[in-house]
Amino acid sequence: MFFRMRKVGGAPKLRLRVAPNVSSYNQTFIGNKQAMAEDTFKSSDSVRSGRPLRHVKIFRHDKPLKLELGGQLPEVTVAYEVYGRLNATADNAVLICHAISGDSHVAKHDEQDDAGWWDIVVGPGKAIDTDKYFVIGPNILGGCRGTTGPGSVNPAAGRPWGTDFPTITVDDIVQVQKLLMDHLGVRRLLGVIGGSMGGHQVLCWSVKYSGMVDGAMAVATSPRLTSQALAFDVVGRNAILTDPDYRGGQYYDEGPRPATGLAIARMLGHITYLSLEAMQDKFEADRFRPRDVPTEFEKVFSVGSYLAYHGDKFTERFDANSYLKLSLAMDLFDLGSTPEKLAKSLAASRCRWLVVSFTSDWLFPPLQSQQMVDALIAGDKRVSYCNVTSGCGHDAFLLRDDLGTYGELIRAFLANLSAPDGRPPAAKLSDSDTIDRRPTSIFHDQRLDYDMLINLIPEGATVLDLGCGGGSLLAMLREKKCHGLVGVELDERAIIACVRKGLDVIHADLNRGLSQFRTGQFDYVILSQTLQAVRDVESAVAEMLRVGQKCIVSFPNFGYWKLRKMLNEEGRAPLGGLLPYKWFETPNIRIITLNDFEDFCREKGISVLRRIALDTEAGREVVEDPNSNADTAIYVISG
C-alpha cells in the first residue's frame, strides 16, 4: 500500500503533546534556565520552540490602559529585549514590531544565545546594525511570551482572562509599545520596522505618534487584509472556537487545551505563508512519502506530515486565545478600502518611508503595498518602494534568500536617516551604485545630455525622473537645491543604488501609467533617453503631461544623417549602426526623428516650449537642419 491513513475520529483523542500552562508560563518563564523540549527540526518558517528567553526584560505599567474599542486593562506588563546602546543624542533607536507568532527574541544576544526570529537582519554589522543602533524588540499586547495577553491573570477574577480578554487592536498594541518607549527614555525613533502584522504596527506608529518617527519601514504588509487573507483567518478561528477543548477559552487551569483547533489554524496559516512555487520545490518530489512525525493528523502526503509537525509544534509555544485575539486585531486593522480613505489615514504621517513587498507574496500581495505607496505619494510623503523578486511568498521577509535586496534597502534607508540631511550616506558604496541609467543610452557623451537637462530646470523645482536608473541625475538636481525629487525605476539594483544615495524611488513600470502621482504634482517630469524604448508611447506621454507642469523628453534622433545614410546607402537598419545594439537585440523599439516627434506633438495638441538639438560627438548644440545634424534631441513640452 503506498499510503496510510491514521484513523483519528473514532478513538479517544491522543494528546501526545501538552502545551505548557500558558497562564503560569506568562508569569514564570522569564529567567527559567531549564530548556524546554529540544527543538530538533530545521525549518524556514521561523517557528521556534518555547525556550526560555534569557535576555528578556520586563516593564510593568501599573495604571489602567484604555482600549480603542472600549474597555480597559487594569495593568500591562511588557516583555522586551534590547540590543546595542542608545547614543548620547538618543537618536539611534529602532523599534522592531513582530508578526502574529513572533516574540521579543528578535536576535541572538551572543554566540551562545538561542536563535532569534530575525537574526539575518538584526545584529552586529547586519542590515539593522546593533553596533550602530539601539534596537528594541517588545512582545506585543495580546501575545503569550511575557506581555499581557489572554493567558495573563485577570486581577478582578483571579484567573486567566481567556475569552474575557478584551478585543484589542493594532492601535492598542502600538499604544503599549509607546509606553515602553517612554519607560526606556526613547523620545525619537530613527526607525520603526515590521513585516506582515508587524507592518500594520509600523503604519499605525507613523500616524499615531507621527512626531516621534523618523523612518517607517513597512515590509510585506497592507493597509488592510485582502478578503481572501481575511477569509483564511476566519476559517482558522472557527477551527479553534469549535474545538471542544476550547471550552469558552477557560482551558488554562486543567484539562486539555484546544491544540487540535490551534494546530489546524496554524497549518492553514502556514500554507498561506509559502508561495505555490516554494511548496512545489519542497514537496513535489516526495509527495507520497510522509515524514514519520508523531501526530494525530493525517499522514498520507509529505506536505501533510510537514504541516502537521509544525502545527503540533506551534501549540507547544503558542496560546490559542492569543492566536484568536491577535488574528482578529490583524483582521480589524483597516486604513481604508479606497485610495481616498487610505490617503486620509496616512495623512498625519511625517516620516520618511521604505515600503517593501515580495513578488510571490499572495497573502499580502504587492498590489497592496503599491496602494500604500500611492496613498503616501498622494499625501506628498517621502517614500521609496521596491517589489523584491522572490519565490518565497509571504515568508520571504524572514528568509535569507532575498536578503540581498531587502536587507540592503533597510541598511541604506537607515544609514540615510542617520546621515546629515541632503548629504550622501555614510554607508559604503558597492557595485550596484555604479549602475546608472538608461541601458538604451545614446551615442556619445551622456554628460552633455545631463548638463543640458539640468540647465533646463530652475533651482528649487520639484522633479520626477522616469527611468531614473541609479539616481545620478536626481543626485545632481539635489545639489541644485531641487526638492520633491522622485525617481521611477524598474531595476531592483538601481533602486538600491537610489536608496543608498538617500533618494526617493518608486519601483514601477512606466508602461503601466503614473496613476500614483497627482495631476500637476511636479514642476518637471523628465524622460531621458527612454521614449524610444517605451511600449505605449501615447499613454506614457499623456501621463507625463498630466503629472508635470512641464516635461523634458530626450531621445536619440533617427533622422541623424549618419543613420539615414546607413539605411539609404547600405540598406541596413540604422539601429545597427552607431548605437550599441543590433536590430534583433536593441531595446530601442521606437524609431523617432525630430520631425516625427514634432508631428506627434502637433497631432496631440502638445506645446513644444523648447527644442535643443545636440551633436554629442562634437559636444555642441546644432542650429542648422537639426533633423539631419543632431544625434540627440531634448524637448521641453507641456500639455
Place this chain on the structure above:
Amino acid sequence: MFFRMRKVGGAPKLRLRVAPNVSSYNQTFIGNKQAMAEDTFKSSDSVRSGRPLRHVKIFRHDKPLKLELGGQLPEVTVAYEVYGRLNATADNAVLICHAISGDSHVAKHDEQDDAGWWDIVVGPGKAIDTDKYFVIGPNILGGCRGTTGPGSVNPAAGRPWGTDFPTITVDDIVQVQKLLMDHLGVRRLLGVIGGSMGGHQVLCWSVKYSGMVDGAMAVATSPRLTSQALAFDVVGRNAILTDPDYRGGQYYDEGPRPATGLAIARMLGHITYLSLEAMQDKFEADRFRPRDVPTEFEKVFSVGSYLAYHGDKFTERFDANSYLKLSLAMDLFDLGSTPEKLAKSLAASRCRWLVVSFTSDWLFPPLQSQQMVDALIAGDKRVSYCNVTSGCGHDAFLLRDDLGTYGELIRAFLANLSAPDGRPPAAKLSDSDTIDRRPTSIFHDQRLDYDMLINLIPEGATVLDLGCGGGSLLAMLREKKCHGLVGVELDERAIIACVRKGLDVIHADLNRGLSQFRTGQFDYVILSQTLQAVRDVESAVAEMLRVGQKCIVSFPNFGYWKLRKMLNEEGRAPLGGLLPYKWFETPNIRIITLNDFEDFCREKGISVLRRIALDTEAGREVVEDPNSNADTAIYVISG
C-alpha cells in the same frame, strides 16, 4: 460596537441543521417527490440543496468491482441522468464528469425542473447541445447522491460503510462510468468533458479506454494537484477527522454528524475556488457587515458569514465520508511530476484534445494545463489549448461570465468531432472567424505572400504556424493534404476561430519559447509577417530552427526604396509611411532589411536555403536589387 463574535466553544454545540440520514437517503431519495428544505440562496458556487432528483435513473451492477488500490466492492449502484437521444449510429454520446461536490443533475430536463449544476453549458442549443448530443451525467463512485459511496450499506456488515469504505481512485470512478456506458449501449464517446476533479476523470478516460473516446475536454484541471492544493485538502480532511462527531465515520445511525468539520473543510475549499479579485469584488465594500445567517461560526466579517452560510448548507447535502474519500481520490490522482512521466501517462490516448484553463485559477493554475498540453504535444496527440482570460478563479468553469470563450470552444470542438474528417464544421461561423492573422501585416496583398508560402511547402508535410491568427493559412495547407498541422496564437478570439475550423491551436506566447515542441518535430515551421514584432528574435529563431527541419520566415523589408526615401528625404520614421501604423503605435518593433537578416543568418550559422523577394504592390517577385526593390521577403532557412 462594530462587530460581534458569537461564543461557540463554551456552550454545548447547537446543531441547527441536521443533515438527512445519508445511508437511507442513498437508498430512498430517488423519485421522492417531497421537496426538501427550500433552497433560498443565490450563489455562484454551484452549491445546491439536497432536493430529490426527479429525473435520476439507477443502474445496478451486481457483480464485484475490483479496485485499483486493492479490495473490492461487492456491488455498485450508479445514479445518472441522460439528456437528448443516442442517434442511430450511436456516435453522439457525451459524458459529463462532475467535480467533487457535483451530482447527476447536470442540467434542467424541462422548464419546471430544478437548476442543474451546468445549465449554462448543457441544454438545447447550448454549447453541449442536447438537441444534437446524447448527454450522460452519472454521479461518481464514492459520492452521496445515489451512486455507491461510504453512506451506502455494506452488505457484509449490514450497516453503512463509513470509514470502512475502501480507498477509491479516479481510475475506479472511471471504471464505474464505463460499466454504465456498457449498460447504456454506448460504445463510443464523441466527447468526455469535466472540470477540476471532473477533468481528472477525462484524463483517465482518455488513456484507460482510449479506443472509445473521440474527444477529451479537460477544463480547469491538472495532471496532479499542486502541493498547495493538496495541502488545503489535507487541512480540510483533518478538520473532519478531528471533529468529535466524526466518531470513526460511523455517525449515520444516530447522533450528530461531523457537520462542523465538514463545514470548515467546505469553507476552506470555497476560498480556493474563488480568485483574489473575485473575493475583493464581493466582500471588500461591506467587510464589517456580516450577513445575519443562522450559524455556529464566527460572524464578524461579511466574508465569514458568507462562507459559514455555504459551509453549513453544504453539510445538508453532502456526506463527510464522501468528502474524505473523494478528496483523497483527487489527491492521489497522479499522471506524473515530470514532463517525461506525464507524457508516458498520456501516451496511450488516441483522441483529440481540448484543454482549457482560466487565467485567475490558482487552485488548478494554467501552468498545469500547459504541462498537460506539452505532454500531449510531445506524444504527437492532436490538441488545442486556450488559457481563457477570467477574473473568476477556479469556479470560472461553472460561471456564465467566461462562457463566451470556453463555451464556444466546447461547441466548436464537438462540432468538428462530429463533422466529416478534414472538412469545415457544420457550426455556423461568426464574426470571430473573420479574424485573421498578423495584425502586423504588410503593405499590399497578403494573398501573394500566402500563395508563395504554400508553394514552398510540399504536399503531406507537417507544419507549425507561429502566430497563426484565425488559421487561414493552416486551413489552406490542410487542403493541400499537409498534416500534423499546429498553430500557435496569443489571441483568444483567433483561437476560437481556429477551433471552429477544426484546427489544432495552442495558446502561447512566442516570446516564451517553443519548449512544448520536440526537436525536429515539424517538416516546416512558419513565421509569417511576425518576426518584426518579436521581442527576443534570437531565441525565437533558434527555437524555430530547433523544432522545424526547415523554417519559413517572411517579413516586411525596411530596405524597400520607398521606406528609405522616407527617412532619407523626409526625415521621418519609415514605420510611419506605407505601413498602417505610426512610429509611436506600431507593433513592428524590429527594423529588418534583407541585408540585416542575411547578416544575422551568417553570424548565427543559419543556412539560407532560398530567398523570395516580393513586390506585393506589383504582385510579382523581384530579381534585381531585392534589398531596395522588394517590400516583402520570404526566407527558407535551416539550422
